[in-house]
Amino acid sequence: MALTTATIISMLLFVPAVPCQLNLTGPEGYIEAPPQSSSAFHSTMDCSYIITVYMGYGVEVQVMNVNLSEGDKMAFEDVGHRENTMLANESILMRGLVVRSHSNQISIRFQSQRSQVGSVLLRYQAFVLSCVFPQRPLYGDVSVSSLHSGGEAFFSCLTGYQLQGPSMLTCRNASTPYWSGKEPHCLAACGGLIRNVTVGRIVSPGFPSNYSNNLTCHWLLEAPEGQRLHIHFEKVALAEDDDRLLIKNGNSIDATALYDSYEVEYLPNEGLLSTSRHLFIELTTDAAGTSTGIAIRYQAFAAGHCYEPFVKYGNLTSSDSTWAVGAVVEFACDPGYTLEQGSVTIECMDPNNPQWNETEPACRAVCSGEITDSAGVVLSPNWPEAYDKGQDCIWGIHVEEDKRIMLDIQVLNIGKNDMLTFYDGDDLTAKVLGQYGGSKSRFKLYTSTADITIQFQSDPATKVYGYGNGFIVHFFEVARNDTCPELPEISNGWKSTSHPELVQGTVVTYQCYPGYQVVGAELLMCQWDLTWSGDLPSCERVVSCADPGKVENSRRVLSGPHFTVGSTIQYICNKGFTLSGNSLLTCFNRGSSGPKWNQKLPRCLPETFEPCSHPGTPTYGIPSSNKLHFQAGETLHYSCLVGHQLLGEPVLHCVPGHPSQWSGLPPVCKGEELQPDGQSVIHSWVLKNDMHGFYFYFSLFSSYPYFIVSV
Structure with missing residues (x-):
C-alpha cells in the first residue's frame, strides 16, 4: 500500500471531522495543505493548522514540497506569546525552507480563491527551546551552566565593583523559556568598610568614566590582627579645582595623613605602607568639573614579609609566593606595553624591617618603538587611558625578509582630526596602505614587504577621548602572497x-x-x-650503470639490453683508427656511490705512420716544399726552371707503411738538346744510380746508329 501524507497523519494523531481545520499535538508529523480529499470539492480554501508541543519545546517546520498557484496565500505565525509574531509567508516559501517558532505553539494558514488550488507538503517536529544568553554586566562577567530549562547563569564583578542585583539566575520553563530575573549590574560604591583585608581594589564611582559632583566617599580598610596594609596607585585623576584624595594612617579622618592630593604633585611609585592594621581613605568632589577619579589596589601582609608586588598591564614571577625575606621577583609587561621606571628584578631584604630593595616598575603603552617580533601588539599611547594632544608617534615593525605582515586593527576609535597611517615599508616615504581617522570597525591589512611603519598623529586642538579610546593593532608574520609556495627538501x-x-x-x-x-x-x-x-x-x-655513450669512429658490442651490474660493453675502432684506452667496460657496484663503469670511455684515434724523408731536388728543379719529413698521405710537387723540360712524375705521394715510402722517384729537369740536322729522337729515358745518386739520360736517333748519353 502506498504511504500518503494523509495516511501518515492518521497514524500519528486523531483527524477531526473538518480536515481543513486541524489542532496537532504530536511531537512530529506531516501536513498536506490543503488535503487532497477537500481540494476536489472546493473552489476556495481557508485551511488552518495549529501545532502545539510540550512547554520548553519549539516547533520546527520544513517545506518538503511546494506548488502554489497564483494568488494563493500562506502564513506561519508564532502564537505562543501574548502577541502573535509572523515568521514567514508565501513570498519566501520554497522547497527546503525551515521555519522555527520561539514558543511551543505555531499556526499555519493556507488560503486560495481559485478553482485551481495549489498544494504544500510540510514536515514538523519539536525541538528544545533555550533562554537567550544573559547580558554580561559592564565591569563584570557571566558564566552559564546551560541555556535550556533549569540552566543557571552566574554573575560576578571585577575587583573594586559590587554586584547590584542577583548573583544567579535560572532558566525557567514556559511556552518561551525565560530567566528568573533581570541581569545585575556592577557598580563602584562611594565608600565602605572592608574587614579582614587580603587583596582588593577601590575605584571611584563611575570609574573608568568620570565621577559625579558633590561626592564625599569614605573607605576604611582593616587588615587581620598583626598585619599591615600596602596600597598601589593604579590611577589618580582629579579635576583641577577642589576635588581631593586623602589617605590616613589609621582608622579615622583624624589620623595622620600619608597622602594628600593638595600637597603632593606626583604619586609615589612605591605606594604607601601603613604602620598599623588600618587605612582611612577619603574622596571629596565639588560642584565644578569632574575627572576619571581613582583606582587603588590594596593588600594586607604579615610581619616578617614584604608586601605582594604589583605591576599594572604586566605580570610577575617569584621565587617565594609568601614574599618572605630573600624572595626574588621578576617583572614582564603584557604585549604592547613597555617596562619603565623601577627595576625588572627586585628582592625582599632586611629581616628586621622587610622591604623591597627596588621600586616595582611600570608598564606603559609608549609613543613610538622598533619591533622585530614575529607577532605582537601596538597600542595607542597610554592605552587604555586617553592619549595626549599633539602627539606624533612612529612604530616600525620588521619581520624576516621572505615574510609579510598581517595587521588586525581590532579597535580604532580616535578623534576625527587625529590620523593613524600605515606605510608599506620601513620609513614614511613608502606607499600608504591606509590612512584613518575617527572610528572604524575591525578590519585587516596586508603588507607587500617585510616592514611596515605606523604613524599616529593627534591634533593639538582636538578633544581627547576618555578611557578605552584609541587603537589596538595586532600584527602577525605571515607567508608572502606574491611568491610560489615553498618547495620541500627531498630525501637523499x-x-x-x-x-x-x-x-x-x-x-x-x-x-x-x-x-x-x-x-x-x-x-x-x-x-x-x-x-x-x-x-x-x-x-x-641507482640499480644500473648509466649509458656511457658511443665512441666516435667505432662500434660497440653489448652483453645485454640493460646496463645492470656485471654487464659489459666492448668498443672496436673502425679501420684506420687505433684504440686509446680499455676496449672493455664492466658495470660494477661501488657501494654507497652506486653502480659505476670500471673504466673511462676509450677513444679511437687515427692510425700513425713513420714520415717520408724529403726525396731530394733535381738539378734545375723546384720542389713545392723543402721540409725534411712528410707525413703519410702528404704530396710533394715538382717543376723545372725555364729552358728545362721535366721528365718523370711531377707529383709524389708519401704512401703509409712501416716505413712509409714515396710513390716514385723524383723527376729530372733536362735542358734543350742539340740534335743532328734532320734527325729526330726515337726514344728517351732516364735511369738513376741509387748508390751514387747519378741520373743517366738516353736519347736514340732515327738516322744514326748511335745514341747520346748524358750524365
Whole structure:
C-alpha cells in the first residue's frame, strides 16, 4: 500500500471531522495543505493548522514540497506569546525552507480563491527551546551552566565593583523559556568598610568614566590582627579645582595623613605602607568639573614579609609566593606595553624591617618603538587611558625578509582630526596602505614587504577621548602572497634556487646524493599564476650503470639490453683508427656511490705512420716544399726552371707503411738538346744510380746508329 501524507497523519494523531481545520499535538508529523480529499470539492480554501508541543519545546517546520498557484496565500505565525509574531509567508516559501517558532505553539494558514488550488507538503517536529544568553554586566562577567530549562547563569564583578542585583539566575520553563530575573549590574560604591583585608581594589564611582559632583566617599580598610596594609596607585585623576584624595594612617579622618592630593604633585611609585592594621581613605568632589577619579589596589601582609608586588598591564614571577625575606621577583609587561621606571628584578631584604630593595616598575603603552617580533601588539599611547594632544608617534615593525605582515586593527576609535597611517615599508616615504581617522570597525591589512611603519598623529586642538579610546593593532608574520609556495627538501638529495625569493620565473633545481638518481623533473619553475611547473621529483637508488655513450669512429658490442651490474660493453675502432684506452667496460657496484663503469670511455684515434724523408731536388728543379719529413698521405710537387723540360712524375705521394715510402722517384729537369740536322729522337729515358745518386739520360736517333748519353 502506498504511504500518503494523509495516511501518515492518521497514524500519528486523531483527524477531526473538518480536515481543513486541524489542532496537532504530536511531537512530529506531516501536513498536506490543503488535503487532497477537500481540494476536489472546493473552489476556495481557508485551511488552518495549529501545532502545539510540550512547554520548553519549539516547533520546527520544513517545506518538503511546494506548488502554489497564483494568488494563493500562506502564513506561519508564532502564537505562543501574548502577541502573535509572523515568521514567514508565501513570498519566501520554497522547497527546503525551515521555519522555527520561539514558543511551543505555531499556526499555519493556507488560503486560495481559485478553482485551481495549489498544494504544500510540510514536515514538523519539536525541538528544545533555550533562554537567550544573559547580558554580561559592564565591569563584570557571566558564566552559564546551560541555556535550556533549569540552566543557571552566574554573575560576578571585577575587583573594586559590587554586584547590584542577583548573583544567579535560572532558566525557567514556559511556552518561551525565560530567566528568573533581570541581569545585575556592577557598580563602584562611594565608600565602605572592608574587614579582614587580603587583596582588593577601590575605584571611584563611575570609574573608568568620570565621577559625579558633590561626592564625599569614605573607605576604611582593616587588615587581620598583626598585619599591615600596602596600597598601589593604579590611577589618580582629579579635576583641577577642589576635588581631593586623602589617605590616613589609621582608622579615622583624624589620623595622620600619608597622602594628600593638595600637597603632593606626583604619586609615589612605591605606594604607601601603613604602620598599623588600618587605612582611612577619603574622596571629596565639588560642584565644578569632574575627572576619571581613582583606582587603588590594596593588600594586607604579615610581619616578617614584604608586601605582594604589583605591576599594572604586566605580570610577575617569584621565587617565594609568601614574599618572605630573600624572595626574588621578576617583572614582564603584557604585549604592547613597555617596562619603565623601577627595576625588572627586585628582592625582599632586611629581616628586621622587610622591604623591597627596588621600586616595582611600570608598564606603559609608549609613543613610538622598533619591533622585530614575529607577532605582537601596538597600542595607542597610554592605552587604555586617553592619549595626549599633539602627539606624533612612529612604530616600525620588521619581520624576516621572505615574510609579510598581517595587521588586525581590532579597535580604532580616535578623534576625527587625529590620523593613524600605515606605510608599506620601513620609513614614511613608502606607499600608504591606509590612512584613518575617527572610528572604524575591525578590519585587516596586508603588507607587500617585510616592514611596515605606523604613524599616529593627534591634533593639538582636538578633544581627547576618555578611557578605552584609541587603537589596538595586532600584527602577525605571515607567508608572502606574491611568491610560489615553498618547495620541500627531498630525501637523499638537495635543492638550489636561482633567486633568493620564489617570485615568478624562479627555477628550483633538484639533485641527488651519490648512488641516487632524480626521478621526475629536475627543474621546477614558478609560473605566473604562482604555481610550480611540475610535481616534486624524488631521489631513487641507482640499480644500473648509466649509458656511457658511443665512441666516435667505432662500434660497440653489448652483453645485454640493460646496463645492470656485471654487464659489459666492448668498443672496436673502425679501420684506420687505433684504440686509446680499455676496449672493455664492466658495470660494477661501488657501494654507497652506486653502480659505476670500471673504466673511462676509450677513444679511437687515427692510425700513425713513420714520415717520408724529403726525396731530394733535381738539378734545375723546384720542389713545392723543402721540409725534411712528410707525413703519410702528404704530396710533394715538382717543376723545372725555364729552358728545362721535366721528365718523370711531377707529383709524389708519401704512401703509409712501416716505413712509409714515396710513390716514385723524383723527376729530372733536362735542358734543350742539340740534335743532328734532320734527325729526330726515337726514344728517351732516364735511369738513376741509387748508390751514387747519378741520373743517366738516353736519347736514340732515327738516322744514326748511335745514341747520346748524358750524365
